[in-house]
Amino acid sequence: MTDRTPCINPRCRRTFKCDQEGEEVICGKCFRALPAELRNEHRRCWREYRKWNRRILRTSDPLKALRMHDIRNRWAAMIDGNWDLIRRAVTSPEKPAGLDTFLEEVGL
Known part of the structure; x- marks a missing residue:
C-alpha cells in the first residue's frame, strides 16, 4: 500500500500524503476549475463548521x-453532500457547448 492519496480527478496526477485510510482529496488546481457556486458553497459550509466547533x-x-x-453535525452533513456534488462534477464533467455536442443532440 502506498502512503500517497491521489486527487479525485482521474485526469490529474497530483498526490498528497495520506493521513487517514480511505481519505479523498482534491488538489487546488482542480478545485479552482470547479464552478464558482460549488466552490463558494463548500467554503461556506466549512466556515460555518469551524465556527460552531470553536463555539463548542x-x-x-x-x-x-x-x-x-x-x-455542527448538520453542517458536517452539508459538507458531505457538497463533497458528493464536487466528486460528480470532477469525475463526469458536463460537455462543453460546441459542434460535437450539437451533432450528438441532432443525432448525427
Missing part, C-alpha cells in the same frame, strides 16, 4: 454544547 470549545454549559453539536 468555548462553552461551559453542557446543554448549550449539546445543541451546538447538533448544529
Whole structure:
C-alpha cells in the first residue's frame, strides 16, 4: 500500500500524503476549475463548521454544547453532500457547448 492519496480527478496526477485510510482529496488546481457556486458553497459550509466547533470549545454549559453539536453535525452533513456534488462534477464533467455536442443532440 502506498502512503500517497491521489486527487479525485482521474485526469490529474497530483498526490498528497495520506493521513487517514480511505481519505479523498482534491488538489487546488482542480478545485479552482470547479464552478464558482460549488466552490463558494463548500467554503461556506466549512466556515460555518469551524465556527460552531470553536463555539463548542468555548462553552461551559453542557446543554448549550449539546445543541451546538447538533448544529455542527448538520453542517458536517452539508459538507458531505457538497463533497458528493464536487466528486460528480470532477469525475463526469458536463460537455462543453460546441459542434460535437450539437451533432450528438441532432443525432448525427
